[in-house]
Amino acid sequence: MATRELGRTGVRISPIGLGSAQFSGGGAGTFWPALPQSQVDAIVKAAVDGGITWFDSAEGYGKGRSERSLSAALAHVGMRPGDVTVSTKWTPLARAARSIERTSGDRIANLAPFPVDLHQIHAPYGSLSSIRAQTRAMAHLVEQGRIRSAGVSNFSARQMETTHEELAKHGIPLAANQVQINLLHRKIETNGVLETARRLGITLIAYVPLRSGMLTGKLHADRTLVDKLPRQRRMLTGISHKSLDRTTPLIDELRTIADAHQATVGQVALAWLITYYGDTVVATPGASKPHHAEEAAGAMRITLSDEECRRLADLSTEVTS
Known part of the structure; x- marks a missing residue:
């Protein structure tokens, strides 16, 4: 299966990765119930068997529980260091x-024996230090060989430029910026993030x-599923009967294309993103079941x-305008 380079780092990844926020252990304030390790093992095995070669976690996903659960699952399914790419994130709040440097040992220990191939600043706000200072700390970890590459998450075009410039002083490329992108959220096209990523050779996750x-x-x-979702999830994601009504034309077209490809609606939505x-764009969907x-x-x-991609893009614009 074809892989893509992560930024200009030389690291190769599958266009679809697996996000692991759902491995955070559940509890108050999360969207996901606690998953037994046996189920996490089965999810990771399904991902590996399907050709997924990279896995994304974060310190903030259950205070390291997601990292530990992910590394245990990768080992359980027979993966060894170098077989897969693993990324995580530092919480700046x-x-x-x-x-960043003080907690890097926790990231390394939690993910062991798998190395930290990509370490990211989880957000551009909340830290007591400037973005340049945070970037220098990431650069030091790369120089020390503690992490393989450095990235960011939720950064604006200007903030990407700043991080890129600071890393360049150390001869290190900015590998990636992890941001929300989907058929119902395409702000990267108008806020400069996509243009900046392409110009500087940065992958958007x-x-x-x-x-x-x-x-x-x-x-x-099945509209009854909406009312069964946790209220917090509905509020934060904007899922409602009204939003379902508005987006129905897009879903209908996704279903038409899916039928033509003997695929599912979700698969076509993901295929659109990486096509x-x-x-420039890769994706990390989560999974709570194999x-x-x-x-x-x-x-x-x-x-x-190209025609299918254009039809979906046009409908996406119509239902979100």
């Missing part, structure tokens, strides 16, 4: 840049690529035509 389930078509097919933007990971991996085997 109320912390200074020195925390799309999180919530299925808009928290809205782009699977399942909620449209429409060329090699068949979710299997389905996501299958999106990499769908070849959409």
